Amino acid sequence: MYCTVDEVLQAVSIEPMDLGLEDDQDLENGLSAEEKLNNLIEDWIKEVTSEINIRLGAEVPTDHEAYAGIKGLVKRKCGDLISLALQKQNSPVVQIDDFAVDIVDSSTIFKNLDKELRPYKKVIDSKEDGEDTAPEIFIAGVDVDV
Numbered sequence: 001m002y003c004t005v006d007e008v009l010q011a012v013s014i015e016p017m018d019l020g021l022e023d024d025q026d027l028e029n030g031l032s033a034e035e036k037l038n039n040l041i042e043d044w045i046k047e048v049t050s051e052i053n054i055r056l057g058a059e060v061p062t063d064h065e066a067y068a069g070i071k072g073l074v075k076r077k078c079g080d081l082i083s084l085a086l087q088k089q090n091s092p093v094v095q096i097d098d099f100a101v102d103i104v105d106s107s108t109i110f111k112n113l114d115k116e117l118r119p120y121k122k123v124i125d126s127k128e129d130g131e132d133t134a135p136e137i138f139i140a141g142v143d144v145d146v
Helices: 005-011 033-056 067-090 113-129
Strands: 094-096 099-101 136-139 142-145
Touching: 005 033, 005 067, 033 067, 033 113, 067 113
Parallel strands: none
Antiparallel strands: 094 099, 136 142
């Protein structure tokens, strides 16, 4: 994994009660609200890491120059998932006639991931090929060659 639960929690201010997480009645055998939040964030880190590794074709080693950028991307995507969870609590599914309409669209979280990973993929591919090329920069949905 590219980051830890603590790193995500440092980047995003959230408490278990924000997501409606509560301590289990029997704390001796159950989980505290904090443990539930940590488990949820850890699952999201694994999900984002998996999505990135699949698109890149491999896990980026910690000593690679692209690692810090990938780590930041994982934290941002986890923050997006947290924001989505908060929005879904405040904007439930609405029933219109026979159709259920989900006001908050979860597909947007990974929609632009390929584009966001493009500069890293170029750097990773160029290092593997022995090239030393300038990376592409991704700015607000616009690709700019350097």
